[in-house]
Amino acid sequence: MGKEKHPAQYTVKNRTLYVALQEDLDQHNVDRIRQRLDALIDECGSNEIIFDFSKVNFMDSSGIGMIMGRYRRMMLLNGTVRAVGIHPGIERIIKYSGLYQILGNV
Amino acid sequence: MEERILHNHENEVTLRFPALSRNESFARMVAAAFVTTLDPTIEALSDLKTAISEAVTNAIIHGYERKPGEIRMYLALSEQTVYVEIEDYGEGIADIAKAREPMFTTKPEQERSGMGFSFMEAFMDSLEVISEVGKGTLVRMKKTIRA
Numbered sequence: 001m002g003k004e005k006h007p008a009q010y011t012v013k014n015r016t017l018y019v020a021l022q023e024d025l026d027q028h029n030v031d032r033i034r035q036r037l038d039a040l041i042d043e044c045g046s047n048e049i050i051f052d053f054s055k056v057n058f059m060d061s062s063g064i065g066m067i068m069g070r071y072r073r074m075m076l077l078n079g080t081v082r083a084v085g086i087h088p089g090i091e092r093i094i095k096y097s098g099l100y101q102i103l104g105n106v
Numbered sequence: 107m108e109e110r111i112l113h114n115h116e117n118e119v120t121l122r123f124p125a126l127s128r129n130e131s132f133a134r135m136v137a138a139a140f141v142t143t144l145d146p147t148i149e150a151l152s153d154l155k156t157a158i159s160e161a162v163t164n165a166i167i168h169g170y171e172r173k174p175g176e177i178r179m180y181l182a183l184s185e186q187t188v189y190v191e192i193e194d195y196g197e198g199i200a201d202i203a204k205a206r207e208p209m210f211t212t213k214p215e216q217e218r219s220g221m222g223f224s225f226m227e228a229f230m231d232s233l234e235v236i237s238e239v240g241k242g243t244l245v246r247m248k249k250t251i252r253a
Binding site for chain 2 (some may be wrong): 024026027028031035037058060061063065066068069089091093096097
């Protein structure tokens with residue numbers, strides 16, 4: 001198996017974790033993002049996560065589950081989760097899943 | 107359990123592939139390519155890809171519990187309608203009605219949102235789930251694509 005590109009890029013500034021999602025958010029990619037992201041949250045003591053969706057062309061319920069899971073983690077730490085770069089290609093699934101209700105100012 | 111929906115389709119294809127999460131994107135891209143001749147809108151294409159991705163993910167996570175197995179995907183076209191079957195030969199579903207309830211999941215610890223079947227139902231015109239415990243699950247969907 002060749003080495004696959006990691007599906008996200010992470011930037012930490014103070015306690016804010018900026019996650020530039022790079023690939024389709026399906027179970028395959030989400031599993032890899034979750035692992036890296038949770039380690040970074042612990043390491044940096046993050047209380048804010050910003051997901052940038054501008055390069056995400058596809059998302060299914062696995063992606064929704066991963067975002068909701070991080071939201072729950074942030075809630076326990078009195079933190080927040082925000083989203084930027086939501087575009088028409090993925091807007092429908094975000095609306096339909098109710099994800100807008102948990103994401104701060106989109 | 108394997109049965110064809112209809113015959114005399116204009117076009118049809120059957121794929122068998124291992125239950126690897128990498129194949130989720132493969133399956134939905136094949137489906138998207140298969141319906142290109144219908145000139146689908148971006149929204150219709152996205153709906154179809156989501157439904158396929160949900161069904162294949164279910165087969166991997168629930169059908170085979172991430173263990174090795176085989177998935178069969180059947181696609182057929184008849185006029186403007188695409189017919190889809192996704193089948194696994196794994197665990198099966200004991201209570202299909204329960205499994206189809208929105209937000210219900212047997213795997214909350216894996217952050218499954220319980221929205222898989224809801225998405226398939228919402229984004230396709232019809233959804234049928236046939237399953238037998240210990241034998242596997244067949245998901246059958248169709249969608250008419252309006253140009």
